[in-house]
Amino acid sequence: MISVIIPFYNEKENLPTLIDGLTKVLKGRDYEILLIDDGSVDKYQISNIKYQINIKLVKHKKRLGKGQALKTGIENSSGDTIIFMDADLQDEPKDLPAFIEKIDQGYDFVNGIRKKREDNELVKFYSRLAKNFLQFFLHSPYTDINCGFKAFRREVIKDFVFYGNNFRFFPLYVSYNGYKVTEIEVKNNPRRFGKSKFGPSKLVTGVFDTLTAYFLYKFAEKPLHFFGTIGGIIFFVGFFISFYLTIERLFFGVLLVTRPLLWLGILLIIIGIQVGMTGIIGELIVYLSKKK
Numbered sequence: 001m002i003s004v005i006i007p008f009y010n011e012k013e014n015l016p017t018l019i020d021g022l023t024k025v026l027k028g029r030d031y032e033i034l035l036i037d038d039g040s041v042d043k044y045q046i047s048n049i050k051y052q053i054n055i056k057l058v059k060h061k062k063r064l065g066k067g068q069a070l071k072t073g074i075e076n077s078s079g080d081t082i083i084f085m086d087a088d089l090q091d092e093p094k095d096l097p098a099f100i101e102k103i104d105q106g107y108d109f110v111n112g113i114r115k116k117r118e119d120n121e122l123v124k125f126y127s128r129l130a131k132n133f134l135q136f137f138l139h140s141p142y143t144d145i146n147c148g149f150k151a152f153r154r155e156v157i158k159d160f161v162f163y164g165n166n167f168r169f170f171p172l173y174v175s176y177n178g179y180k181v182t183e184i185e186v187k188n189n190p191r192r193f194g195k196s197k198f199g200p201s202k203l204v205t206g207v208f209d210t211l212t213a214y215f216l217y218k219f220a221e222k223p224l225h226f227f228g229t230i231g232g233i234i235f236f237v238g239f240f241i242s243f244y245l246t247i248e249r250l251f252f253g254v255l256l257v258t259r260p261l262l263w264l265g266i267l268l269i270i271i272g273i274q275v276g277m278t279g280i281i282g283e284l285i286v287y288l289s290k291k292k
Contacts, residue, residue: 003079007069021093227279235272241265
């Protein structure tokens with residue numbers, strides 16, 4: 001069974017064409033298509049395909065975000081192989097068999113690489129930024145981690161927790177857990193109908209999401225390494241300032257009352273200790289959670 005999960009928001013012009021393309025390439029296979037309506041307000045109707053038993057529409061009462069829509073799709077799916085696709089027709093249904101072929105060859109996760117991208121320059125800039133950051137700091141094996149076209153075995157997602165926008169880093173989770181991953185090139189079509197959901201605000205949130213992923217995947221089980229390093233740097237800067245001022249006072253008679261730098265040194269020492277203690281508390285939380 002192949003489950004194709006398509007989250008969408010206000011894509012009524014694109015969905016009929018997408019569904020028609022998918023039913024053609026999946027003909028003869030055991031499949032289901034799950035359309036996850038994330039609170040659309042464009043009055044999309046599924047009446048013209050409701051009698052096809054392998055197509056299912058699930059609606060959110062309000063817009064909850066793509067991550068929640070994907071989670072809803074997984075919870076309502078029954079396939080052994082799961083496909084993620086976007087509903088804007090930028091993904092080409094004809095590329096889907098290539099994903100399935102890679103799964104049949106023994107890969108656990110297949111990520112798409114958009115060649116000749118048709119997105120605007122803001123989207124391309126964000127993708128390049130995220131790619132370089134993840135490859136340098138998190139050793140990401142992916143060329144285009146933000147591509148929405150993916151295929152994977154159900155088993156790889158069983159322990160993944162969807163929240164916020166962390167669905168973007170699901171491929172990293174798969175790779176870090178030792179599953180066999182690969183990538184294939186896919187065609188990227190220009191959007192024909194509707195408006196892109198990516199704007200300047202998404203760029204800002206994307207930066208924070210990337211930093212969150214860096215912390216979670218690098219330091220989730222060793223928070224003291226993160227907080228301890230930062231706290232240690234701050235502490236020693238404060239200690240050096242205070243030590244220097246102490247030398248001036250003891251050996252050169254410089255009055256500290258005229259040196260406001262002293263307060264900065266004391267403040268940095270206190271902040272450094274507090275940040276370091278945050279790491280220790282984090283280590284205790286990890287330890288106690290592992291004992292349960």
